[in-house]
Amino acid sequence: xxxxxxxxxxxxxxxxxxxxxxxxxxxxxxxxxxxxxxxxxxxxxxxxxxxxxxxxxxxxxxxxxxxxxxxxxxxxxxxxxxxxxxxxxxxxxxxxxxxxxxxxxxxxxxxxxxxxxxxxxxxxxxxxxxxxxxxxxxxxxxxxxxxxxxxxxxxxxxxxxxxxxxxxxxxxxxxxxxxxxxxxxxxxxxxxxxxxxxxxxxxxxxxxxxxxxxxxxxxxxxxxxxxxxxxxxxxxxxxxxxxxxxxxxxxxxxxxxxxxxxxxxxxxxxxxxxxxxxxxxxxxxxxxxxxxxxxxxxxxxxxxxxxxxxxxxxxxxxxxxxxxxxxxxxxxxxxxxxxxxxxxxxxxxxxxxxxxxxxxxxxxxxxxxxxxxxxxxxxxxxxxxxxxxxxxxxxxxxxxxxxxxxxxxxxxxxxxxxxxx
Numbered sequence: 001x002x003x004x005x006x007x008x009x010x011x012x013x014x015x016x017x018x019x020x021x022x023x024x025x026x027x028x029x030x031x032x033x034x035x036x037x038x039x040x041x042x043x044x045x046x047x048x049x050x051x052x053x054x055x056x057x058x059x060x061x062x063x064x065x066x067x068x069x070x071x072x073x074x075x076x077x078x079x080x081x082x083x084x085x086x087x088x089x090x091x092x093x094x095x096x097x098x099x100x101x102x103x104x105x106x107x108x109x110x111x112x113x114x115x116x117x118x119x120x121x122x123x124x125x126x127x128x129x130x131x132x133x134x135x136x137x138x139x140x141x142x143x144x145x146x147x148x149x150x151x152x153x154x155x156x157x158x159x160x161x162x163x164x165x166x167x168x169x170x171x172x173x174x175x176x177x178x179x180x181x182x183x184x185x186x187x188x189x190x191x192x193x194x195x196x197x198x199x200x201x202x203x204x205x206x207x208x209x210x211x212x213x214x215x216x217x218x219x220x221x222x223x224x225x226x227x228x229x230x231x232x233x234x235x236x237x238x239x240x241x242x243x244x245x246x247x248x249x250x251x252x253x254x255x256x257x258x259x260x261x262x263x264x265x266x267x268x269x270x271x272x273x274x275x276x277x278x279x280x281x282x283x284x285x286x287x288x289x290x291x292x293x294x295x296x297x298x299x300x301x302x303x304x305x306x307x308x309x310x311x312x313x314x315x316x317x318x319x320x321x322x323x324x325x326x327x328x329x330x331x332x333x334x335x336x337x338x339x340x341x342x343x344x345x346x347x348x349x350x351x352x353x354x355x356x357x358x359x360x361x362x363x364x365x366x367x368x369x370x371x372x373x374x375x376x377x378x379x380x381x382x383x384x385x386x387x388x389x390x391x392x393x394x395x396x397x398x399x400x401x402x403x404x405x406x407x408x409x410x411x412x413x414x415x416x417x418x419x420x421x
Contacts, residue, residue, distance in 0.1 A: 023121065030117070034125040053114045148237045157234025171231040179221045186217040246284040247368075248330045249275060250322050250339040253304065256293040256313045258346045263375045266402055267342035268305050270373055273412050274340050282336065288325060292318035298325065315347045315383060319358040326366050337367040345374045345381030356386040364396050371415045372399040 023030065033052040066072065082088065117125070153166055193210040201207060251271045253264070278285050289304035290296055296317035318341075326337060347355070364370060372387055380388075390397045400411040 027125075031125055034117075034122065051114055051116045148239060151236045151238040153233040154236045155230070155233065157236065161235045161237075163233050163235050166233040167227070167231050170233055171227040174228065174231055175224050175226070178224050182217045182220045186214060186221070189213045189217065246286070246334070247278055247282040247336040247338060248286045248288060248326075249278055250288045250290065250325075250337070251304065252290045252292070252318045252322065252339065252341040254293070254313055254315070254343040254346070255291045256346065258313070258344050259375075263342075263344055264305060266375050266405060266408060267373070269405070269408050270342060270402070270412065271340060273408065274338070274371070277412075277416065278338060286330070288322075290318050290321055290325075292321075296321040312348060313343075313346050314351050315341075315343065316351050316354045316358055319355060319363060323358065323362045323366070332366050339363070339367055339370045341370070341372045342375060343372075343383065344376060345383050347381065347383040349382050352382040352386040355383060356390055359387075359390050359397065360393070364390075364394050367396060370397045372397070373411060373415075374399070374401045376403060 030052055153163060189210050193207060193214065196202065196204060196207045196210070253259070253267050255264075259267075275285065275287070287301070289299050289301055291299055291304055292313070292315065294312055294314045294317070298321065322339065326332070330337060359370065374381070374384055384399070387397075387399050391399050398415045400414055402408060402411050
């Protein structure tokens with residue numbers, strides 16, 4: 001019996017299988033640890049991994065051991081302090097192991113097991129039971145990379161790509177085509193010879209001529225090669241562009257005087273959370289920032305979160321601008337459109353019905369999903385009442401109220417929880 005020892009250097013993923021087994025086994029504890037980590041960190045830091053700790057008492061592996069009772073022979077290691085018959089002192093209470101640390105309340109003295117989740121693993125647990133609703137589309141964008149795909153067969157190619165079955169079929173077809181006429185002539189000659197034999201004319205010149213013709217036809221049929229170089233067929237592979245999915249994320253926010261810095265901070269964290277969520281489903285995401293007070297304007301991210309205007313609020317101006325940008329730059333045949341709107345609910349009374357009409361008629365038919373969050377409002381405003389009608393009529397629209405920073409993640413989960421069919 002021989003034993004092989006693999007001493008090749010292991011790659012950087014040498015423990016990938018064990019790590020996946022560990023994550024599957026302790027998925028409940030890891031999910032709870034991720035929830036606790038989310039509550040203690042900023043949403044802007046979600047793009048990095050996280051160190052997760054699990055109580056060590058839950059890490060024990062199953063093992064076989066002797067049960068109680070029976071007679072056993074055990075060899076213990078020797079020592080320099082005790083001899084047979086001595087009594088050992090009871091160890092001091094407190095569960096400490098002499099490490100100089102403080103003892104635990106249950107006197108078990110166990111440290112937590114700490115390991116680090118990668119960014120991808122952390123995001124998987126973070127968004128594990130969430131989904132983008134109604135994500136059906138759409139034509140995929142073109143071209144960042146290519147892959148080799150099968151494209152039929154060719155008569156010339158690399159010997160390693162030789163397709164045996166296809167080559168044999170080609171050879172059989174060629175042999176049948178080349179020998180069809182001689183086989184028909186052979187059949188007729190054999191029938192004519194049999195008629196002469198039935199008439200007793202087996203020694204006649206006609207019978208001798210037919211025998212010579214039969215021999216010649218059989219030799220002609222046998223001369224057809226079993227397989228020829230013309231029969232060989234090779235699997236053909238070509239470079240095919242691999243499409244990548246793309247989405248456009250619209251961020252709409254009220255920057256009027258009623259939106260103070262605290263409300264903007266809450267809105268910013270919500271937008272970042274949505275962006276990270278979309279990165280799990282799309283390879284390319286275009287961000288469009290639209291701020292509005294009485295008028296709407298497309299700006300960059302810095303102006304979006306830092307600018308503050310005085311005066312009233314006309315929300316419909318932002319929806320009109322969003323509709324125009326979609327029609328101009330993001331055709332719905334190629335783009336998945338998502339939108340998130342943050343506001344304190346303040347709007348001109350006469351403008352709120354206009355917002356509802358724009359959403360129902362112009363925005364929602366173009367968008368995959370539209371989420372509206374109202375920040376730090378105790379009583380529903382006119383905009384909330386109008387949007388409630390939209391939410392009741394369309395699955396592509398959802399709305400929630402955020403009161404404090406701690407409400408951001410629960411509200412986000414409610415907006416994007418998996419829909420049950």
